[in-house]
Amino acid sequence: MEIRHLKLIREVAETKSLTKAKDALFLSQSALSHQLKEIESQLGTQLFHRVNKQLILTNAGKMVLESAERILKELEKTERSIKKYVSGTSGTLRLATQCYTCYHWLPSLMADFKKEFPNVEIEIFHNNNADVEDQILDGSIDLAIIYENSNRQNVDYHELFRDEVFAIVPKNHPWAKKSYVEATDFADQNVIIHSYPLESVSLFSQVLIPEGISPRKVMQVQVTEAVVELVKAGMGVNVMAKWILEPYLKNEDLELIPVTKRGIHRTWAAITLKDENRPQYLENFIHHLRCNIGELCCCVN
Template structure:
């Protein structure tokens, strides 16, 4: 049985005749008669009795009407909810990440998101990379993409995905023959990092600083392509996420080495303020973000 059949039963029961129901259903009387015969054929029982030129529900018809009203009410509620979900919310979503390289996630995601929420403007906030959660607390961001969980009662942390960091080196580098690297291996190296301060760099805060190791030289370079060319030229090495490095591994001048015996992994989170009136579009953006980056970085 189809929704149109349920609407027919409800309207005819309300109006008392096919001729009166046809206008609200935008169908001819003959079309309604045909639909009614379809319903009765499916049920194997009459739905209406004709009493003094009026259609009155049979026992089977009363049962059907009871369910029809419930189903049609639920469908109407669903339609209203979807319309509100898609077009009812308006606002601005200010997004920041702690790492500039993650911004290549966003264009495809934004296009998909704004098909559902055309009235929501997304603002990308690239400045002040290091203190994203503090910016959330200060009201400067609505959503922060960060690596590592932050323990703060005022923040909601939603896990997105995990990635592995690998050391990218020239194929003729001594590290290329190692199964994995330890902190001491980096002491005499020229290390290229993405940005300062060192305490925010995973290699430093998880591996080097705990072991008291300082590389020979540390050079911050935010442009990945520039860092890659320097590595090819033997001017340094770099520890970066596998998903960042992979596009460059087709070059036979480069190879990767794991960091530590068990590997160096980090977990990414979407951080938002805990509040009761969080717009629906924020939760939707996080859901789409999780699916999007899992496909790219998983």
């Protein structure tokens, strides 16, 4: 039995007439009559009684109608959902970021985005130990925000902004009077990082690993407030962007020191799967990223 058969049963059951049903189904009466005979022959039973020029459902017909209404209702619901998805007005956006410190800007960005796309749900994935580019490729997430990329095939990189990271130390730290610090300066320091692996941390990938320098100790702390308090207490040093630290610099307890004479610079990008049929809400979310975090980060560097 095909979908067209189910639609025929539903329409004839409602109108009780092939003549009336033909207008709704855009078929001739003879074509409908042929289809009805085809269904009844396939099922081996009558689906309608002919009573006073009306077609009245038999018990078998009622069973088919019950299934037809359920199936057609579900198909119509799916069709509406697909149309909304294709038009970019409805869907789910699964988001991850390579850096834990990015999440503080997310609530305000989501509020702006929701005004434009109220029917798009945003799911946030916090596990950044996994390779987010692999997650994009296997379909686990739809968009990731990263600052290091490998130019994978089938991944689109949408540049957002550039920033610089600085060593943060308390005012009384020996580095406080330096114009910049070098890789060797970190050899006798406790270095606080947000997450492993070390290869994903800019300080290590751009400075320490190429120079073959290992700090005295590496500590993982994922909460920015806790990192700042540990640095202020002299428990270690951290390397972070100024835009992330901006709320904590007002009390003047911290000093920012460039790392190496050339500095450590990062290019942030939103990455998505290469897809010509990418939903409109995904394109607009990237635009919101540029407008929200892009302007925020550029204006404080």
